[in-house]
Amino acid sequence: MPNFDLAAVLTDEFRGWLLDGFLLSIELTAITWLIALPLATFIALCRLSSVRVARGLGFALVEGFRNIPLLVQLLFWYFAVPELLPEALRSWLYEHDAEIVCAVAGLTFYTAAFMAEDIRSGIRAVPVTQLEAARALGFSFLASMRRIVLPQAVRIIVPPLISQTLNLWKNTSIATVIGTAELMYQAQRVETASFRGVETFTVVTLAYLAVSLLITALSVWFQRRFPVRAP
């Protein structure tokens, strides 16, 4: 590399752009995570439920969102879904950062589909006799879940959930295609303005890697601190 010069992409102006992008990527991850987790739990419970319609719904959501590339889904959420909304809702959306709202919507359903499967497999890993015993003792289905099954399942579920969080963090970069001004979008702006692609993407790679490694470290810590107990 004859003239590798990191300083060229870290001038005040470019640093400001990259920092804005980094913060928005973090925000996208955080907001999506907070919505995706309850949604994923709901989908997982649907799939485990004894009601056939709920099982069908859970199955459809998981297989639908998990099996379509995220890039396609984001373009769909941005260019197609808003056109199907009622006029008033649509104009409200377009006046309020549609790029961010649509990115969160797309990432949420995609991430929730994967998280739901991790939650479901974690619950299924708790022997079914535990649930049967709780039911036999007179707990309702939900109470058996809450008091007996889920506390055991959480230890199994959390590490793969952290892994999905890692994927979510990386997947935010795809939102650049719908004009969401996250880190990748700002990186492309800096590259265009500075003609320094190698330096720009070096900085961006390090930023993604730093956060990814933090999330990985969290997973390692959790598994040491709360190991899965054999029932």
Next chain:
Amino acid sequence: MKPTQALIIAAGMAAVFLSPVAFSDQLADIRKKGELVCGVLGTDEPMSFIDPATRTLVGYDVDLCQVVARKIGVPAKVKQLAVAARIPELQQGRVDILSATLTHTKEREAVVDFSLHTFITGQKVMVRRDSGIAKLAQLAGKKVVTVKGGTQEPNMRKAVPTVDVVTFETAPQAFVALQQRKAIGFVNDEVSLFDAYGKLGAAQKDYVVLPESISVEAIALGLRKNEPALKTLVNDALRELEASGAAEKLFFKWFGPNSRLKYGQRSFKIDSDRI
């Protein structure tokens, strides 16, 4: 080691290390390879786009590529590039020249060479008529859309500093965003903008192209830096094109009264590379 030996070794090493730089000539490489690879956009009618009838890339930029290839004496091959990928692809040698609506700017001179200007166009903004906007200054604080990686975004911000610009991978995507009312304006090169306007058909009454330009763009072919033989040949080919009148014909083929753009006259000549 005798000084003469050292000198011979040093000269030998210098020859090994410097020769690819000192003697490499892209023009000779292209001749040896037997084809000229031109980077085009393919999403920028009528500069370069996919002809729906033949499913091949055609347009003003594609014809210019063929003019250069004919001059070299090899067949032309066009490769489709994203706006933002143009200069990196040229620098990394994946295309031989750029024929991709590339604006000649001072900043870009640091990384690529430019041929004579092949087209002069302004950059303008198309707005929705119901926005009530008639002047550039009224776009302050409003959202406009355009394509990533070109001069559109920086020029727009220069013209109206407080404008909010959102960019997409291709110009047609940005135009869809305008049509879906996700933004108030769509920024692009004048020809591409008028072409998009022409395609609107009956919906034209809902849109206005603001008369003020945000900039005047000199479009040129992009060449790798320090390739004097190729640059001379390209410019010779362009000068011949102008002198023979073929350049004029090429302009009217894509922009003239029979095209969607209906330019009655050509306001520039291919004779300068100054900006």
